Amino acid sequence: MFLPAKKILQDALKNGYAVGAFNTSNLETTQAIVNAAAVKKSPLIINISESAIKYAGLLAIISLIKLVAEQGQAKNLPIAIQLDHGKNFDKFPLFIKAGFTSIMIDASRMPYAENASLTKKTVELARKSGVSVQAELGAVPYADEESGFVSWGKIMTDPNLAKKFVEETKVDSLAVAIGNAHGFFKERSDLDFERLRKISKLAKVPLVLHGASDFPADRIKEAIEGGVASFHIDTSLRVAFTEGIREFLAENPAEYDPRLILGYGRQKVQKEIEGKIEIFGSTGKG
Ligand SMILES: [Zn+2]
Structure with missing residues (x-):
């Protein structure tokens, strides 16, 4: 059953768990x-980036999902x-x-006024079709950039500013x-949970953390208590998939059936996600 993320996130926030958004x-x-x-039996958000659309094709990836x-x-x-x-309005x-x-x-890389105006335009457009909108304020950095x-x-x-932005x-x-980052950084900032709690109190919307692949369980719990209703998970899935395939090929160097090779990677990714769902507390909430 496909729903706007808004409903899924509000239920999560209200009931003290978070929903994984997996790429x-x-x-x-x-x-x-x-x-x-x-x-x-968990609610779910499936993420597709613009580069994934470029890779797989818009209708191919959406129809597949x-x-x-x-x-x-x-x-x-x-x-x-x-x-x-999404960067291409x-x-x-x-x-x-x-x-x-x-x-x-x-x-998020634009000045405040442009970010707010583009977000507002997106909200107005999305509302017409009952689609919900997430925006980013502040900037979650990328390890490769x-x-x-x-x-x-x-x-x-x-x-x-978050309060003003949401209003x-x-x-x-x-x-x-709040110190989170995409990919694996060598030097991480401490997560600023006090800032997170302040944002949640003032902005009054479900908060989302990107770059949460390597957060330990206790930090995840603290983030959920601070108002986070969703974590975006991409890097750790890529790692599980690729490491699974490397492992399989090291043990079976003569294998050439892509179904067995990719199937092993798929199994590793599924286990990784099941572990994340447990930590997010969304088991049985679907
Ligand atoms: Zn992200």
Whole structure:
């Protein structure tokens, strides 16, 4: 059952758990995500980035997700299909028509006024189709772009600005920067939980943390208590998939059946996701 992320996140916030938003760009990862949610009876957000659309094709990846998610145990679970880090507003109508139930507009690298205005435009567009919107305020850095050096103090989300942003844009959920980062950083900042709690209190919308792949369980719990209703998980799935395949080929160097090789990677990704769902506390909530 496909729903806007808004409903899934509000239920999570109200009941003290978080829902994983897992990225896919292919059949095996999609199956791993959906199977893990079905095993754990968990609500689910499936993330597709603009680069994944470029890789797989818009209709191919959306149709694939719909077909996989409408089969078997998963078909009664609340599932949102979410555009991750959408930067091309002009394509949003096409994406919504194709079946996304949630759009993340990422104008976080722009000045405040432009971010707010683009987010507001996206909300107005999405509302017409019952689609929900996530925006980002502050900037969650990328390991590959920033070469490991980040002035954390300058990019973290300002709680008062977050309040203003949500009031101005009417956005449904907000991705925040509190020391989290995409990919694996050598030097991490401490997570600023006091800032997180302030943002949650003032902005009054479900908060989202990106770059949460390597957060230990106690930090995840603290983040959920601080108002986080969703974690975006991509890197650790890539690692599980690739390491699974490396391991399989090391043990079976003569194997050439892609189904066995990719199937082993798929199994590793599913286990990784099941573990995350347990930590997020969304088991049995679907
Ligand atoms: Zn992200």
